[in-house]
Amino acid sequence: MFPELANMLSWWQWLVLGAIPPAIVALYFLKLKRQALEVPSTYLWHKSIEDLHVNSIWQRLRKNLLLLLQLLLLLLLALALLRPNWHGRKLSGDRFIFLIDNSASMQATDVPGSRLEEAKGKTLELIAEMKSGDVAMVVSFSDGARVGQSFTDNRARLRDAVKAVEPTQRSTSLREALKVASGLANPGRSSADSTDTQVAEALPAELFIISDGCFDAVEGFSLGNLKPTFVAIGRPEAANVAITAFSVRHSEADMELLQAFARLENCGQQDVTVSVELFLDDRLIDRDRQKIPARDAVPVTFDLGLVESGVLRMKVEHDDHLSLDNEAWVVLKPPRRARVLLITSGNEPLQWVLETDSASEVGALRIEPPEFLEDKQYAAGAANGSYDLVIYDRCSPKEVPRANTLFVGSLPPDGKWSAGAEVGSLQIIDIAASHPLMQWIDLGDVIIAAGKPLQPPPGATVLIDSDVGPMAAIGPREAFEDIVLGFTIVDEHADEDGRVGKYFSTNLPFRIAFTVFALNLFDYLSGSDALGQSGFRPGSTVELDGATPRAKFRVRTPAGRKVGGETDKLGKLHFAETDELGVYGVNCGGKKFHPFAVNLFDTAESDIVFDLNRKGDPIVNIGYVELAGQAGWTPARREIWQLLLGLGLAVLLLEWYIYNRRVYM
Amino acid sequence: MPDTSTLLSPQLLAKLEKMELISRKIFRGRMKGERRSPRKGQSVEFADFRNYVAGDDLRFVDWNTYARLDKLFLKLFLEEEDLHFYALIDNSGSMDFGTPSKLQYACQLAAALGFIGLIRGDRVRIEPLDQSPTSAAPVFRGRQSLWRMLDHIEAISPGATVPLSEGVKNFCLRNSGKGIVVLISDLMDKSGYEAALRYLVSRDLDVYLVQVLSAEELDPDIQGDLRLVDCEDGDEAEVSVSRVLIDRYQKTLAAFIESARDFCTRRGIVYLLARNEVSVENLVTGYLRTRGLVR
Numbered sequence: 001m002f003p004e005l006a007n008m009l010s011w012w013q014w015l016v017l018g019a020i021p022p023a024i025v026a027l028y029f030l031k032l033k034r035q036a037l038e039v040p041s042t043y044l045w046h047k048s049i050e051d052l053h054v055n056s057i058w059q060r061l062r063k064n065l066l067l068l069l070q071l072l073l074l075l076l077l078a079l080a081l082l083r084p085n086w087h088g089r090k091l092s093g094d095r096f097i098f099l100i101d102n103s104a105s106m107q108a109t110d111v112p113g114s115r116l117e118e119a120k121g122k123t124l125e126l127i128a129e130m131k132s133g134d135v136a137m138v139v140s141f142s143d144g145a146r147v148g149q150s151f152t153d154n155r156a157r158l159r160d161a162v163k164a165v166e167p168t169q170r171s172t173s174l175r176e177a178l179k180v181a182s183g184l185a186n187p188g189r190s191s192a193d194s195t196d197t198q199v200a201e202a203l204p205a206e207l208f209i210i211s212d213g214c215f216d217a218v219e220g221f222s223l224g225n226l227k228p229t230f231v232a233i234g235r236p237e238a239a240n241v242a243i244t245a246f247s248v249r250h251s252e253a254d255m256e257l258l259q260a261f262a263r264l265e266n267c268g269q270q271d272v273t274v275s276v277e278l279f280l281d282d283r284l285i286d287r288d289r290q291k292i293p294a295r296d297a298v299p300v301t302f303d304l305g306l307v308e309s310g311v312l313r314m315k316v317e318h319d320d321h322l323s324l325d326n327e328a329w330v331v332l333k334p335p336r337r338a339r340v341l342l343i344t345s346g347n348e349p350l351q352w353v354l355e356t357d358s359a360s361e362v363g364a365l366r367i368e369p370p371e372f373l374e375d376k377q378y379a380a381g382a383a384n385g386s387y388d389l390v391i392y393d394r395c396s397p398k399e400v401p402r403a404n405t406l407f408v409g410s411l412p413p414d415g416k417w418s419a420g421a422e423v424g425s426l427q428i429i430d431i432a433a434s435h436p437l438m439q440w441i442d443l444g445d446v447i448i449a450a451g452k453p454l455q456p457p458p459g460a461t462v463l464i465d466s467d468v469g470p471m472a473a474i475g476p477r478e479a480f481e482d483i484v485l486g487f488t489i490v491d492e493h494a495d496e497d498g499r500v501g502k503y504f505s506t507n508l509p510f511r512i513a514f515t516v517f518a519l520n521l522f523d524y525l526s527g528s529d530a531l532g533q534s535g536f537r538p539g540s541t542v543e544l545d546g547a548t549p550r551a552k553f554r555v556r557t558p559a560g561r562k563v564g565g566e567t568d569k570l571g572k573l574h575f576a577e578t579d580e581l582g583v584y585g586v587n588c589g590g591k592k593f594h595p596f597a598v599n600l601f602d603t604a605e606s607d608i609v610f611d612l613n614r615k616g617d618p619i620v621n622i623g624y625v626e627l628a629g630q631a632g633w634t635p636a637r638r639e640i641w642q643l644l645l646g647l648g649l650a651v652l653l654l655e656w657y658i659y660n661r662r663v664y665m
Numbered sequence: 666m667p668d669t670s671t672l673l674s675p676q677l678l679a680k681l682e683k684m685e686l687i688s689r690k691i692f693r694g695r696m697k698g699e700r701r702s703p704r705k706g707q708s709v710e711f712a713d714f715r716n717y718v719a720g721d722d723l724r725f726v727d728w729n730t731y732a733r734l735d736k737l738f739l740k741l742f743l744e745e746e747d748l749h750f751y752a753l754i755d756n757s758g759s760m761d762f763g764t765p766s767k768l769q770y771a772c773q774l775a776a777a778l779g780f781i782g783l784i785r786g787d788r789v790r791i792e793p794l795d796q797s798p799t800s801a802a803p804v805f806r807g808r809q810s811l812w813r814m815l816d817h818i819e820a821i822s823p824g825a826t827v828p829l830s831e832g833v834k835n836f837c838l839r840n841s842g843k844g845i846v847v848l849i850s851d852l853m854d855k856s857g858y859e860a861a862l863r864y865l866v867s868r869d870l871d872v873y874l875v876q877v878l879s880a881e882e883l884d885p886d887i888q889g890d891l892r893l894v895d896c897e898d899g900d901e902a903e904v905s906v907s908r909v910l911i912d913r914y915q916k917t918l919a920a921f922i923e924s925a926r927d928f929c930t931r932r933g934i935v936y937l938l939a940r941n942e943v944s945v946e947n948l949v950t951g952y953l954r955t956r957g958l959v960r
Contacts (some may be wrong), residue, residue, distance in 0.1 A: 034892040034903055040759035040767075040882060041853035042895040042902040044921060048914040049904060 006083040017081070021074055028067045069655040073648050080644035091129045093206040093227070095151070096136035097181045098123050098158075100165050101211030101233075103142040103172040104538070105605040108212070110238035110321040116167050119210040119233045123162045126208060126231075127155055138162055141177035142170035143539050169324055169581050170539040171602045172215035178223070178622065181207055186224035209620065209627070213610040217621035232610060232618035232629030239268030241292065241318045242325035242606030246599065248304065248312065248332060258304040262314055262328065266292035267607040275317040278302050281310045307332060311583050311595065325606045329583050329597035338363035338522060339386065341378075341403075344393035345370055346502070347490045349509035350408070353518040354391075363388075363522050370395040385545075385571070389521070394488055404480045406521065409488035409505075414477070417484055419452035423468045426451050426487070430465040437474065437483070437520045438463055441513045448506045451487030479545060479572060483521075536578055536598050544573040544586065544596065551589035558582025558598075672776040672815055677946045681777055684949075684959045685785045686750055686845060713741040749790070749844025750782040751870075753836055754821055756793040758897040759853045761823035763879025763941045770877050771849035772818045773945040778847060779818070781959060784808050790840065791818055794832030794850075795825035801839045826897070829854040833861035837868050847873040847958070851882075852925055855898070862934060872934045873958055875948075876925060879941045885914065 009017065039045070100123055106116040123138070130136060138148040138161040149161030185205045204225035212234040245263035266272055271293050278286040286302045304312075312330040320326070340363045342354060354365045372378050373395065381387055382401030391406040400414050411417045426448040431438050443464065453469025456462065460475030463483070471486040488505045495501060508514050536542050549571040555563045558580045567573045573588060578598045586593040600606065610618040610629075618629035673681075717726060717737035727740045752775035760768040775791050782789040782805075789805040791814065796802055805814040825832070829850060836846075846865055852858040865872045893902040904910060922938060929936035935956050939948055953959050 034890045036892045036894055037887065038896050039893045040762040040851065040879070040896060041855070042893050042900050043853055043855050044882075044914060044917050045893050045902040045904060046900075047921075048910060048917045049902060 004085055006085060008081045008083055017078055021071055024067065024070050024074070028064070065658060066655060069651055069658070073651045073655070076644050076648040076651065080641040080648065083639055083641050084644075085639040091126065091131070091134070091206065093204070094131070094134045095185075095203060095205035096126070096130065096134065097185075097205050097207045097226070098126065098136060098138050098162070099145075099174075099177045099181060099207065099209045099211070100138065100140045100148075100162065101142070101172060101174075101209075101214075102140045102165050102168050103214070103605060104169045104324050104600055104602070105172070105212055105214035105322065105608050106233070107167050107169075107324060108234060108238060108240070108322040108608045110235045110608070111233065114167070115212050115233045116165070119231075120162050120165060122231055122233070123208070123210055124159060127158050127162065130155060137181075138165075139177050139180055140165040141172070141174065142168045143173045143176070144170075145177035145180045147180060168539070168579060169600065170579065171537065171600075171605055172211075174209070174211070174215055174218050174620075174622070175221060178207075178218065178221055178226075181205070182224060182226055185226045186222075211620070212608060213618055213620045213629070214608055215604050215620070218623060219621075221623040223623060223625065228622060228625075228627055230618070230620050230627040230629050234608060234610060234618075236609060236612065236618075237269065238321045238608045239270065239272070240320045240322045240325070240606055240608050241266050241268070241272055241274050241316050242322070242600075242603075243314055243316060243328040244297070244325070244601055244603050244606060246312075246314055246328035246330055246601070248330050251303070258307050258332070260302040260304055260312060260314070260330070262300040262302075263297055264290055264292055264300055264316065265297040265603065265606060266294060267609055268320070269294050269609065272318060276300055277315045277317065279313040279315065280304075280307065282313070309333060311597070313583075322606065322608050324581060325600045325602075327581070328599045328601070331583065331595050331597050333594055337361075338388040340365045340389045340391065340522070341381070341387045342367045342391045342393065343370055343372055343395055344391070345395070345492075347393045347408075349489055349504075349514070350391070350393060353509070353515055356515070356518075359518060359522060373397050394491070400477060400482070402480070405482045407482065407484045409485060409491070411484060412477075412482050416457035416477075417475070417482070418455045419486055420455070420469060422450050422452050424450045426471065427467040428464060428471065429467055432461055432463050435461060435463060435474070436524050437517070439520055440516050441520070443508075443511075443513055446506060446508050446511055446513065448487045448508075450505060454484055454486045456484070479543070536596060537602070538578055538581060538598050538600065540578055540598075542573075542575045542578055542584075542596055542598075544575075544593065545571065548589045553586060553588040553593070556585040556587075558584065672773050672818060673780060674946075677777060677949075678780065680946065680950055681780050682784055684781045684954075686748060686778070686782050686787060687957060687960050714738045715741055748782070748785075748787040749840075749842045750779065750787050751836075751840060751844060751846040752778060752789075752791040753833065753846060753848045753850075754791065754793050754818075755829065755832070755848070755850030756795060756821050756823050756825045757827070757829070757850075757854070758824055759851055760877070761896070763881060765941055766823075767851055767877045767879055767941055768821070768823050770939070770941045770945065771875075772821060774849055774875060774877075774939070774948065775847070776815060776818050777945055777949050778953075778959070779805065779814050780811060783810055783814065788842075788844075789814060792836060792839075793821045793825060794829065794836075795827045796832075796835065796839070798835040798838060828856050829858055830856060830860035830864070833864045837864045843869060845871045845873065845958070847875060849875045849877060851878055852876050852921075855900075858925065859928060862928065862932065866932050866934065873937070873956075874925075874929055874934050875937045875939050876922070877939045877941060883918065883940060885911065 100119050102116055106114065106119065108115050111118045127136065133153060135151045135153045136158055137151045138158055140146050140148055148164060149158055152158065185203055202225045204227065207223070207226040207228045208231055209228060210231040210233060213230070213232060242265045243262055244265045245261070248258050248260050251257040251259045260278060264274065264276065271291065273289060273291045276288045276290055277284055288300060288302070290298055290300060292298050309332045312332060314328045316326045318326065340354065342350065342365060344350065344367065351367060353359070382390070382397070382399070382403065385402040387401065387403040389404045389406065390401050391408065392410055394409045396407065396410045396413050398413060400412050405412065411419060428443050428446060428448065431441065431443055448466070448471065451466065451471050453466070454471065454473050456470060456473035457475050460473045462470040462473045464470065464472035472484065474481055474483045489509060490502050491505045492500055492502050549567060549569050551567050553565055553567055553573055555565070555575050557563065557577065563575070563577050565575065567588065573586065578584070581598055581600055583595050583597050585595050613619045613626065613628055615628070620627050714727065715738070717739050721739055725739050727738045730736070730738045754768070754771045754775055756768055760766065760771065779789045779791055786807060790802055792802040803813070803817065829852070833848070848865065850858070862872070862874065887906050890905045893904060895901070926936045935958065937952055937956060949959060
């Protein structure tokens with residue numbers, strides 16, 4: 001690294017400076033003005049000088065030592081005036097927080113080694129820049145934050161913490177890391193709530209985010225006393241083709257046939273043509289070529305035909321900078337019809353809608369009268385989860401079953417739900433259209449004769465809201481969900497003549513929304529959509545149902561590691577070590593269980609080209625503050641003119657010493 | 666005791682009165698002095714008898730012995746004679762250095778030795794180096810001549826431009842008498858001191874050489890870049906004084922002194938190095954006594 005020179009003098013000043021060395025030399029060539037001293041005789045002096053002049057070349061050099069020293073001094077001064085400097089960085093402040101991104105995108109290889117290696121290298125450089133007494137902490141973050149080293153001034157420990165940061169295949173959540181970082185800088189208050197009183201002294205800190213910026217903007221976060229600096233890692237010309245979605249569905253044309261859908265995204269700046277291969281249990285079953293325009297995505301569809309079960313693997317053949325997202329897996333579960341139990345004293349519209357052809361393909365309906373609730377068969381089935389969905393029409397069991405439920409005109413018996421008095425002539429004012437159960441449903445012309453406004457438990461979602469209160473809601477219960485309708489569909493009551501008859505409480509059954517709702521219900525609650533489950537995200541906790549309660553299980557990770565555990569009392573299998581991408585084999589209670597897949601499927605991670613602002617600098621957004629890459633550096637010149645002047649002073653002192661002592665001549 | 670000039674202090678005179686000059690050689694004095702001569706002569710001190718031979722002075726016949734033995738015997742007495750003492754003072758420019766100056770020191774030394782000679786009845790002649798070849802310096806004899814001698818010495822001024830060899834040669838031409846000669850010089854003559862000493866030796870004189878050097882010459886205390894100017898001929902030497910140079914100078918000086926001493930020893934000349942810091946009293950009563958010039 002060569003220093004840059006900053007010219008401090010104008011041309012004529014340089015001329016003057018340049019004239020000084022010849023002048024000094026000229027003065028040396030001229031006779032030295034010596035002080036005359038009369039002595040008795042120069043006889044002995046002449047003899048002495050002659051003796052000394054025997055080794056005259058060395059003597060001449062020695063004699064010229066002062067001249068050389070003066071020229072050296074002048075050279076040093078001229079160098080100092082040139083102000084040689086290096087572009088350097090300067091750490092301002094005395095408290096530093098280094099946030100090192102170790103998410104999946106940091107494994108991109110567009111920089112030597114990987115982005116994570118470069119980030120670690122940059123952090124080590126920053127630590128080296130720290131002054132004595134400065135303190136720093138090291139935090140690595142992906143979807144969570146991990147404090148590698150809390151505040152210390154021990155640089156060796158900081159360096160060790162940086163070196164210990166390992167790559168992960170997780171997504172990025174800067175917010176977690178920012179919360180950790182802001183803990184000391186903004187004490188006594190949460191990052192979101194500025195009304196908290198401050199209880200401790202704020203310790204402002206310099207925050208270094210060493211990342212590739214492959215994450216969404218962090219909104220609603222106040223940095224407070226943190227002074228952020230974004231150290232951008234990576235190159236703008238990075239190329240990546242990613243599989244951002246992969247699933248398997250029944251074919252629209254023939255429900256017996258399966259289709260695989262995938263979405264390929266080209267995150268690079270160049271159009272690419274890639275080859276996509278599909279494997280079933282590691283056997284190549286299909287191949288396709290796709291042209292993907294730059295910064296665009298294309299869908300890919302493969303007809304699978306009749307496939308019962310297995311592991312589907314899709315692979316994109318493309319030499320890009322991030323290989324993690326070039327593969328995706330789907331575990332095909334064997335087709336299973338949902339088991340639906342309808343307990344009703346007679347509800348033809350509901351029976352009809354649940355027994356249509358489409359519905360019977362995805363679910364097997366069993367209809368029982370309310371007396372069945374007293375049956376041992378029901379009790380056993382409800383307790384061991386034999387049903388996927390139990391519909392209670394105008395009746396209620398003694399205990400909630402271990403299944404998803406739909407209560408029509410009644411309430412679950414666990415006491416969490418309550419309802420007001422019956423109100424007539426209701427007006428539907430709103431539906432939760434975004435909820436999967438209410439998709440494609442229009443209740444605009446639906447009339448409800450009478451209903452009880454519901455008071456759902458906390459965490460529940462109101463599906464249908466009326467002018468008197470919620471008429472339908474869905475609430476979670478352990479691993480299941482309960483849907484409660486505050487109104488009946490068909491009701492029995494006596495008329496004026498005293499005859500008991502069935503009456504429609506609503507015109508809903510005559511609307512197409514009723515059929516759609518029934519299908520949504522099957523899809524959502526019966527578990528029939530588990531067909532092409534594309535699995536879980538890395539780092540998430542996997543919950544698998546249907547295992548034997550309190551049984552030992554063992555999971556084999558894609559890397560071949562074996563992790564053991566025990567299912568809970570409800571027969572749920574919890575597994576958290578999902579850091580690797582791929583298919584996890586599960587063995588529970590000695591029996592082979594359904595495997596599950598972990599896929600990246602994160603557009604933010606796959607898009608390894610960072611956002612640029614107008615100036616072309618990489619940016620990240622934190623709390624509506626745009627941080628440009630390295631904009632927070634204090635650009636500093638590392639200058640050595642002080643050193644040069646110091647050296648000059650030393651030379652001057654040496655000259656003075658030699659002149660006075662005449663050490664050498 | 667008369668008041669003496671700056672040359673001789675009363676204390677020194679008191680010490681010098683008890684001393685006498687010694688010559689290692691036998692010289693015939695011209696007049697009777699207070700010095701006992703190895704030769705037999707006329708004095709009150711009896712030495713021996715010898716048979717009378719024709720022509721002997723009848724005054725020295727021992728008539729008492731003749732009356733007893735009827736034989737003529739001559740009484741022999743110890744002869745007392747005087748001594749020629751010469752002091753040759755180098756009054757060249759180089760001698761006018763030091764505190765006291767080397768010339769003054771030389772004059773003091775010459776005065777002290779001359780005084781010893783005077784009180785012993787010797788013939789004392791003190792000459793500067795640039796004494797005119799034709800007119801010799803006066804000869805002093807007897808205690809009463811002290812003042813004249815001191816005046817004469819004090820009149821010697823520095824600045825002689827005569828080379829050492831030339832001055833000594835002229836001295837030898839002027840003075841034919843034998844005796845003791847003390848050359849007091851710093852020997853700082855670029856043409857060399859050897860020829861001068863050879864002249865003295867050739868005259869069969871009892872030669873003493875006192876080389877007077879000042880402290881400044883023996884241990885120069887100078888610094889810096891200097892142009893050394895020779896006070897005699899204006900010759901210049903440019904030096905940048907350093908430890909090395911000083912060491913080298915002192916080695917050269919030591920070699921110079923040693924060569925002079927060696928030269929003198931080979932030729933029977935008594936050499937003595939005198940620093941101008943050592944008082945004349947010490948020199949005379951100490952060094953010169955051990956060297957056998959005075960007793």
